[in-house]
Amino acid sequence: MNIPNKCPACSGRIIVTELCCDECKTSVKGGFEIPELACLNESDDRFLKVFLSARGSIKEVERCLGISYPTAKSRLEDILAKLGLSQLQSEIKRRRLEIVGKLERGEIPAREAIRLLKELEG
Numbered sequence: 001m002n003i004p005n006k007c008p009a010c011s012g013r014i015i016v017t018e019l020c021c022d023e024c025k026t027s028v029k030g031g032f033e034i035p036e037l038a039c040l041n042e043s044d045d046r047f048l049k050v051f052l053s054a055r056g057s058i059k060e061v062e063r064c065l066g067i068s069y070p071t072a073k074s075r076l077e078d079i080l081a082k083l084g085l086s087q088l089q090s091e092i093k094r095r096r097l098e099i100v101g102k103l104e105r106g107e108i109p110a111r112e113a114i115r116l117l118k119e120l121e122g
Contacts, residue, residue, distance in 0.1 A: 005039035036083050044079050
C-alpha cells in the first residue's frame with residue numbers, strides 16, 4: 001500500500017499524526033513526516049528494489065525486469081526526479097565539466113583534476 005503524500009483537497013503536504021502498534025495497540029500521537037520512499041508507487045518501488053539488489057547494474061535490471069536499457073535508465077531518472085535527486089546529479093555533471101574545462105585550459109594540473117573528480121565521487 002502506498003501512502004498518499006499530497007492532500008486530495010488542496011494538494012498540501014500530508015503528515016502522519018498517529019502511529020499505533022499492531023500488537024499491543026499502544027498509540028503515539030504527533031506530527032511525523034512521511035519518508036519520500038514510502039510515497040513511490042508500486043511499480044517504482046519494485047524497480048528500486050530490483051535496482052538495489054542488482055547493486056546498481058542497469059544491465060541486470062534490464063534482464064530481471066525484461067525491459068530495454070533505455071527504458072531502465074529512463075525509469076531510474078524518473079524515480080530520481082520524484083525523490084528530488086535529479087538536481088543533485090545535474091550539479092555533479094556541471095561540476096565535472098567545470099573541472100575538465102579547467103584542465104583543458106591549463107588552469108589546473110592533471111593531478112588536481114583527478115583529486116577533484118575523486119572528491120565528487122566520494
